[in-house]
Amino acid sequence: MSGAAGTSEGEGNGAEAEVEVLLFLVGPDQLGADASQVLRIERPHQPGPRRSALGSASPKRSLVFTCDEGGAEGALDVDLVLGVRTVPTRDLRRVPPAARTAPHAIGFWLDGDRPVLLIDLPRTLAAPAPDIPDSQRKAT
């Protein structure tokens, strides 16, 4: 995980390491991101549907974060912000390199039996939106 600021390092005193994960929905998919990357949460600046590398969304919230070293801000529109969860690092899994087709997907969090995809917000913003098959255009 790259977000070291969102982790609670407790290895020195034997405590289990934890990380703060911001959970949100894009379409039907539940996703997660390092909460320390998010500067604030706002309403989307423009109403209406959006498309991003994560898919289509009818956003009600916009995640504002720092894009680069210069401190420029970017925003990712999401449907719904579910909240911030403190997650033990042992529950996190890296995505195998062979299966890493999307550069913004960095790992999984197993919420019980359900895996939640963890993404890197700046990479996600930089990634192009995937082409939508004609059979799914109406659905989106």
Place this chain on the structure above:
Amino acid sequence: MPLDQAPEKPPKKGKKSSAPQNGAQPPAPAHTLAPIMDVLRSALERDLGARVDPSKLDGEAAEVGMALNMLLTRLIDSERRKATTAQEIEQALEALLQLVRTGDLSKKWNTQTENPQLGPLLEGFAKVIETLRTFVREINEAALRLSSSANQVLAASTQHETSSTEQAAAIHETTATMEELKHASAQIAENAGAVARVAEETLGAARAGRGAIGEFIQAMQQIRNDGVAVADSIAKLSKRVERIGTVVEVIDEIADRSDLLALNAALEGSRAGEAGKGFSIVAAEMRRLAENVLDSTKEIKNLITEIREATAAAASAADASKAATESGEKLGSVAAQSVEGILAGVQETSDAARVINLATQQQRTATEQVVASMAEIEDVTRQTTQASKQATGAAAELTTLAGRLAELIKRFKAD
């Protein structure tokens, strides 16, 4: 020997005519009346031919003898005339008998007679025969006329009998027809009475229908007024609902801001580490409240939507009800007008049915009277037919008698 054939024997002078033939008695003296007595005795024995010989008498006896002779001569003449008269009477009677026997009056009646006393009788007979001839002519002519008239009477009577029979048949048929007409009139009268009753009932029903339509129109007006009130209430309810929606939108906005604020507070709490735990808990609780509010406002919005749809449907229904009631009122007015027309028509129908009922009653009575009169006429006609048959029989008998009379009259020839 008849008197008219007895020869006159003049007495012979100088000879005693009255002397006995046998000469047994002595000749009478001249001064006796013996010759006279002899002649008288012969005359009494119807021998008028004997005469007194005056020469054998003297004096007055001779004169008496001569007078006796003259008397006997005259008596002979008289007897001859009587015989002639009797013969002429016998001939006349024979002629009358022949006339009666043959009836031939055409022959000329002989009135010539030597007896002047018989002349008037024959002339009387001639007049009687002439009168009979005239009677025969007239009777013959009358018999011919009678025969012709009897034939005409018979023909007329036969014709009359035929006509009477046909008339009786026609009257019988007419009576039967009138009898059927009487039954038909009675049936018509009953039907007319039923129609009059039905028309009266229909009139009552139409009046009741008029009242019901009036009540219907009033009910429609009441429904329209109620519908207007309902529409007003629905409009007010719609405004209230819109106001509630506005308030809910404000609450929703506040809840959304609260949610956003809570999310950012949770982010800040996560950055604060262990120190921000409490802050994060408060933020989460605040966010849960905001979400509850959002859920509630969402539910309220759904309810408002349902209420809007319901009020719209109610308004539409109220409008439709209003339009329906207005249409109902118009239809009721039209129906009322129609019922008024129907009522007027039914009233006329009822009046007409009543008049028809009365007329049919009168017709039935009149028909019954006609039937009774026809029965009397039929009875009279039957009697007339019977009389006509009797008259025909009498005419036929009269014709026969006229023919018989003509045949009888033909026996008498007048010309």
